[in-house]
Amino acid sequence: MLSMKRVVIAGAGFGGIGAAVALRRMVSPAQVEIVLADRRSDFVMGFRKTWAALGIEGLEPGRRDLRAIADVTLAVGDITRLDAAARLIEIDGRPIEGDALVIALGAQQAADAVPGLAEFGLNVWDRDTAATAWSKLSAVRSGTVVIGIFGLPYTCPPAPYELALLCRERLGPQVALTVFGPAPIALPVVGTVESAKVERMLADHRIEFLPGRQATAVERGRIAFADGTEQAYDVLLAVPPHRCPHLLVDAGLAEPGGWLRPDPRTLELPLPDVYAVGDCTAITLANGLPLPKAGIFAHAQGEVVAARIAARLAGRPPTATFAGEGYCFIEVGGGRAAKAAGRFLAEPVEVEISEPSAAGLSEKREFERARLSEWFGG
16 A cells, blocks of 8 residues: 655645645545645735725635635644755644645745835735725825835736726826836836837826836835935835745745745756745746746646656656746726736747737636636635
8 A cells, every 4th residue: 555645835825726736636635645834724816906905896706715625735824944855844833744845935025125115105915905905095086196116026017007007097087196116117027019018008097107216215205216316105005025935045945135946947946856836936037037926827837846746756757847838917997908928938038918908807807717716616
């Protein structure tokens, strides 16, 4: 009789869930236990934060209980230690060791990295803050709302521009809207031609775009930039700096200020049966920029890792590789959304942004429905 194997997956976002669900399809519960560990017991897609912040639709219709994932053991609690060489994590001090380890812990938000940001900004990249932001935004009748990107990289690169475009629709023409960020163009990873499409969308909706602005401090009603300029605001919607989780730096898997760097195609780390997927990683593209931190890529990476683990458990050489193909949506208001799609590991990178359409928004909603159904049933 075969002894029971165990695969430990640290993190239950797109990458972790994608790996768990795909692996469970490939291996029997009688032979392999899959442990999915996270500090939360539920899952919500990131784009619902924008909908919630603007009072379009709340988090609840898209919330799912992780315990609904069939034949997967859920471990809920703080991951207090990770020993990659031993393929071991500790949840609130309780050790869980596996025959394979998948690290899918996402990116950590660091609002405290910019003086004053945590005090004066609304961190709409945090789902708990986003859920209550509309109570403040709905009272805005005039003045200036600023959407600030406070560091690179960050999760879902088009999302701040989507937030600005939907703000225009929700708040009306009497409110001034400004978006700033440290990059020289809106979306460097897609190139100047495609990025210009996003910048035109902003201009067409009378949204000011300030590229090349690195914020150094936030005070009440004022943001200071490294170039000596300032930006006034009445409400600040913040995308805080993102960092690799301290846990992974402490484990020696990433340098301070850096990210995990798995093999771009296999997602393997230089340790036996240890993988890293999603937003805690950095994969450098042909244009020298990092692969965007987006759920679509984390999901695809999780499925690749699942196939490689299943092959190894069966004694076969693993062949699955990450193709780097993906897409995301940019809502523009009026029931329409554009789609940015491409081959990000191609040389050169190939990405195109479509014209906004009603079909694009329908496809975005179907993206959520299909994956929640696949992962959680119902």
